[in-house]
Amino acid sequence: xxxxxxxxGLIFWQFVVFMAxxxxxxxxxxxxxxxxxxxxxxxxxxxxxxxxxxxxxxEQIKSDNEYLLQEARAERDEILKEAISTANQIxxxxxxxxxxxxxxxISDARQSIESEKKAAIAEVKDLVSTLSIDIAEKLIREKLxxxxxxxxxxxxxxxxxxxx
Amino acid sequence: xxxxxxxxxxxxxxxKILKIGILFLFLGVFLIxxxxxxxxxxxxxxxxxEMINHHIRDSHIWEITHGVEVHLPVIVYSKEKGLEMFxxxxxxxxxxxxxxxxxxxxxxxxxxxxxxxxVLDFSITKNVLFLFIxxxxxxxxxxxxxxxxxxxxxxxxxxxxxxxxxxxxFVRDEIVKPNIGPKYEKYLPYMLTLFFxxxxxxxxxxxxxxxxxxxxxxxxMVLAVLTFIITNFSGNKNYWKHNLMAPGVxxxxxxxxIPVEIIGMxxxxxxxxxxxxxxxxxxxxxxxxxxxxxxxxxSYIVGFGAAIVVTVINFIEILVASIQAYVFTMFSxxxxxxxxxxxxx
Numbered sequence: 001x002x003x004x005x006x007x008x009g010l011i012f013w014q015f016v017v018f019m020a021x022x023x024x025x026x027x028x029x030x031x032x033x034x035x036x037x038x039x040x041x042x043x044x045x046x047x048x049x050x051x052x053x054x055x056x057x058x059e060q061i062k063s064d065n066e067y068l069l070q071e072a073r074a075e076r077d078e079i080l081k082e083a084i085s086t087a088n089q090i091x092x093x094x095x096x097x098x099x100x101x102x103x104x105x106i107s108d109a110r111q112s113i114e115s116e117k118k119a120a121i122a123e124v125k126d127l128v129s130t131l132s133i134d135i136a137e138k139l140i141r142e143k144l145x146x147x148x149x150x151x152x153x154x155x156x157x158x159x160x161x162x163x164x
Numbered sequence: 165x166x167x168x169x170x171x172x173x174x175x176x177x178x179x180k181i182l183k184i185g186i187l188f189l190f191l192g193v194f195l196i197x198x199x200x201x202x203x204x205x206x207x208x209x210x211x212x213x214e215m216i217n218h219h220i221r222d223s224h225i226w227e228i229t230h231g232v233e234v235h236l237p238v239i240v241y242s243k244e245k246g247l248e249m250f251x252x253x254x255x256x257x258x259x260x261x262x263x264x265x266x267x268x269x270x271x272x273x274x275x276x277x278x279x280x281x282x283v284l285d286f287s288i289t290k291n292v293l294f295l296f297i298x299x300x301x302x303x304x305x306x307x308x309x310x311x312x313x314x315x316x317x318x319x320x321x322x323x324x325x326x327x328x329x330x331x332x333x334f335v336r337d338e339i340v341k342p343n344i345g346p347k348y349e350k351y352l353p354y355m356l357t358l359f360f361x362x363x364x365x366x367x368x369x370x371x372x373x374x375x376x377x378x379x380x381x382x383x384x385m386v387l388a389v390l391t392f393i394i395t396n397f398s399g400n401k402n403y404w405k406h407n408l409m410a411p412g413v414x415x416x417x418x419x420x421x422i423p424v425e426i427i428g429m430x431x432x433x434x435x436x437x438x439x440x441x442x443x444x445x446x447x448x449x450x451x452x453x454x455x456x457x458x459x460x461x462x463s464y465i466v467g468f469g470a471a472i473v474v475t476v477i478n479f480i481e482i483l484v485a486s487i488q489a490y491v492f493t494m495f496s497x498x499x500x501x502x503x504x505x506x507x508x509x
Contacts, residue, residue: 003221003445006382009239009286010222013295014386018361021299026353029310033332034352036313043318 132157182476188469193461212456220376220448222291223273224252228373236293240268240275242283252287291383294375298365306360335359335493343497347504351497354394358387359493366444366485370478378488379444381437388437391496396429399503432499436492443488447481 139153218227226234235253245267254265262270267278275285288296305324312325321329340348340355365378377383405411407429410421454474458467 003217004381006380006385007222007289008284010289010291010295010380010382011386012286013288013292014383015390017295017299018357018386018390021302021361022354022357024303025306025357029306030353030356032310033313034336034349036317037329037333037336040318 128161132161178476178479181472185469185472185476188465189457189473190469192463192466192469193457210456210459212453212460215456215459216449216452219452220379220445221273222289222375222380224255224270224275224287224289226290226293226373226375236290237288238268238275239286239288240283241286242277242281244277244281290375291377291380294365294368294377295383298361298368298377301368302357302360302364332356339490339494340497343494344501345505348497351394351398351500354390355493355497358391358496359489362387362440362492363486363489366488367482369444369448370481370485376445376448379441379448381441384437384440387440387492388433391436391499392430392433394496395432395499395503398500400506402505402507403503432495436495440488440492443484447477447484451477451481 135157136154139150224236224238226236228234235251235256237249238252238254239247239249241247248266250266252270255262255268255270257263264278268275268283269278275287276282305328309325309328312321312323316322316325320326335356336348336352339359340352344351362378365383368374369376369378399407407425408422410418410425413421451474454470454477458464458470
């Protein structure tokens with residue numbers, strides 16, 4: 001059993017035992033471990049990728065939200081502006097209409113006043129003429145005796161009528 | 165930052181401990197010098213070379229400590245007597261003297277027939293026993309690791325599994341994959357077994373009473389030859405063309421270069437065999453030599469100093485155990501990688 005000369009017995013045992021260990025470990029240990037490690041590495045890779053995509057999606061959603069928000073804001077501003085302008089318009093219109101109605105009412109009033117006035121005048125004239133006729137009748141009936149006073153009275157009446 | 169500090173601090177510590185140990189060694193040697201001369205003639209003389217040889221060599225007897233021995237089974241084959249198996253204790257009588265048994269004699273652990281003819285010795289020697297122990301530990305550990313993968317499928321590794329997983333991944337990603345290349349998967353089982361066999365064997369050899377398994381040239385030879393066989397059987401067209409025809413070399417140089425390449429095919433595994441054998445055996449010799457000093461000088465002070473230095477060396481040996489496992493696996497991968505590489509020219 002020299003230091004530098006390999007013994008046949010140990011060579012034999014080393015070869016047999018080592019090969020047996022290699023085969024047993026290869027079948028029952030290294031292959032399952034390799035597969036498990038590969039599977040796990042794949043899983044981790046997938047998980048990382050999924051996280052990355054989720055992050056991207058999140059970003060996308062966030063930017064979408066931002067965009068939507070901005071759009072909504074712009075729309076709100078637009079609507080508000082429109083509402084204000086509509087209100088103003090309505091106000092203006094109402095104002096115009098009111099003045100028109102007022103004017104119309106005034107003119108109507110004027111017209112009616114005018115026609116009332118005319119009617120009144122006509123009535124007055126009518127009344128006057130009736131009165132005149134009545135007076136004349138009375139005069140004719142009562143004061144036919146005095147011609148002179150008749151004359152003055154007629155004149156006086158006529159004067160009055162002319163004034164009208 | 166803090167790790168750098170700790171490393172620096174610990175290296176300073178180790179330095180100091182080593183210095184103290186060496187100091188005690190020398191102190192003991194100088195103090196003892198006169199008394200040693202006086203005691204020189206007394207009793208049987210301690211022979212450090214014999215002690216060291218006894219420790220690093222294979223044997224049919226496993227001596228756990230002085231006086232506690234296990235006589236291992238002897239299995240021999242010879243043409244005359246066929247295959248025979250018996251205990252190695254048969255070679256000793258009650259007074260511990262060597263005797264012949266059944267026509268066999270054992271001289272310095274070398275068994276021959278009484279006629280002097282040699283026999284084939286397949287005995288379960290100390291190294292074979294430790295080969296079994298080493299393989300048993302490997303099977304025990306790695307079957308349990310593999311069980312962990314079945315039990316914790318899809319979950320984080322636990323227990324022993326989480327200790328070995330980074331090492332397995334290290335061997336795969338740092339040793340095998342970069343050296344062999346894309347076809348590494350086929351060689352991974354062999355490489356992982358090789359790495360852990362050498363690593364465990366190296367560490368096991370550091371235990372007291374353990375055999376110098378991976379420091380035995382027969383063991384390293386088998387491993388190197390296996391790498392050699394795998395290398396040449398997986399060698400592709402480019403490998404053989406490169407080795408046998410030396411393409412791109414001027415015609416005049418070919419007669420020189422082709423033999424060099426062919427010799428190179430054999431020196432590669434040879435270097436693997438020698439490197440592991442020398443690194444581990446040398447480590448054992450250093451430790452044993454330092455311990456032997458205590459017995460040479462027969463001094464407690466020297467023994468104390470030697471123990472301190474040996475402790476430091478033992479830590480270095482743990483490092484060497486890992487490095488040698490790494491180096492053997494790395495070079496095996498490299499050689500196979502060279503044999504399976506596609507042509508780049």
